[in-house]
Amino acid sequence: MTLPSTETILAAAGLLATALIWAVDRFLPGRKRIGYRVQMDTAIGMNPQAAHSVVQLRLLRADREITGATLALLRIENDGSKDIVRQDYQEPLTVDFAGRTVVGVEVPDSNPPNLAAMLTRNGGLRPDGSRLTLPRVPLNKRNHFKLLVLLSGTGTGERITLEGFLSGGRIVRNAQRRGPQPVSLALGSVFIILVGLLGGLQLSGSDSPPRSECASGRLTVTGSSAFARVTSLISTAYERQCPGAEITVTESASLTALQELNSLGGKAHPDAPARIAVSDGPAPRSFQQLRGQPAGVVIFSVVANKDTGIHNLTLRQLREIYAGKYRNWSELDGNNQEIRFVSRTSNSGTRKVFEQKVLRGGTEPVASSDDCRNKDRIPSARFVNCELSSTDQLVAEVNRVPGAIGYGEMSAATKQPNVNRLLLDGGEPDIERVRQNTYPFWAVENFYTYGPPKDGSLTAKFLTYLSGDTAKNTMRTYGHVPCADLRAQPDSPCAQP
Incomplete structure (x- = not known):
């Protein structure tokens, strides 16, 4: 049996180490993890500044005037490494809009699409003052949904929080995405180089064996x-x-x-x-x-x-x-x-x-x-x-x-x-x-x-x-x-x- 060369062993070891670092960085913080981001939080301006003396507009919902109206858009996702089932929620997810009152809510986007129906059927989204309680919906890895919330009162996106208790996991506020993080870019570059090196060293012209589950x-x-x-x-x-x-x-x-x-x-x-x-x-x-x-x-x-x-x-x-x-x-x-x-x-x-x-x-x-x-x-x-x-x-x-x-x-x-x-x-x-x-x-x-x-x-x-x-x-x-x-x-x- 021919032993692998020193270069092959070193390349494989480097590849394994890089993958291990990435895995620890990605998965160790919480195998079950729900992340959320405030993607928008903006006031609804009704009156043109130059026309205050001429026109006065009001925002109504169900014949109720909304004062200090704002729209907030939240993205909630399973960004951990394990699926989340209903039994994992020891306490339901609740969004708190401190200082404001929830007037209405819609689900404009979800993946998979039937998540929206699961969230909204039979009064599933329950507003109560500044808080919005969500039903216990299962979330597979990478599943997500967005909430578009109409609010009255004053407050900022920094005061929007998602609370709850996830058995064996945690709920985290994610930073706004503005491109890949430097650590991810560096690890990705090293990983690609090592993959290429290992592939070149191992290239022998023979086909890899079929996967054991295939027929x-x-x-x-x-x-x-x-x-x-x-x-x-x-x-x-x-x-x-x-x-x-x-x-x-x-x-x-x-x-x-x-x-x-x-x-x-x-x-x-x-x-x-x-x-x-x-x-x-x-x-x-x-x-x-x-x-x-x-x-x-x-x-x-x-x-x-x-x-x-x-x-x-x-x-x-x-x-x-x-x-x-x-x-x-x-x-x-x-x-x-x-x-x-x-x-x-x-x-x-x-x-x-x-x-x-x-x-x-x-x-x-x-x-x-x-x-x-x-x-x-x-x-x-x-x-x-x-x-x-x-x-x-x-x-x-x-x-x-x-x-x-x-x-x-x-x-x-x-x-x-x-x-x-x-x-x-x-x-x-x-x-x-x-x-x-x-x-x-x-x-x-x-x-x-x-x-x-x-x-x-x-x-x-x-x-x-x-x-x-x-x-x-x-x-x-x-x-x-x-x-x-x-x-x-x-x-x-x-x-x-």
């Missing part, structure tokens, strides 16, 4: 429309990392995907096809050859058209609605709108979860409509009910049809402007409520193969990839909870199917 070939992943967007993003990330892999993701009802996998696998036995079926919940016991791996917990919500005037239902009321007790939303203190149902098809895993866990074995009204507005299929039916094949279609139809009620994956409703995500028994969809058994509408997304996949195959490698950081962060972005984060917990909902 080549073709794979089809089909099933659950509630999880299809996340599955597609994870597949794209895997293909980018492993160029020899080609993964096709298609949507279908969960039961349809399981039936196809079982049929194709049976014909190809004993070699399982390169195919995965994704199901909301466990597969029927009749599919004895299918082997499942839990990937993440998907929390669903009941949704209604805003014209219903409904924001909150008890589970009992919801079951009575689907049992046919009510025909108009006015009977539930809503608006005078006929109740119309928008459902998934009978092969849908989401529908199965809804009927089993929420309706407690009850069923939805008979499908009587094709257009979701009229009983054009069965004129004698008591209710309008249409059935659609995907979550996105269902939520879009609830957005369009007055009086409509339906259900779907939690984040889907945030894309439609005329849809309310309903509270059930006064509570929002949340993983803590799932653990406490106080919120019933959830399912574990299971990835099924026909028999165990072959070691080293693309199917086996992709299933392993589902437990990695890239896949987990993608799930969290869309409001799902990775099973890899829950398996070690005694109350984990991610039981092996």
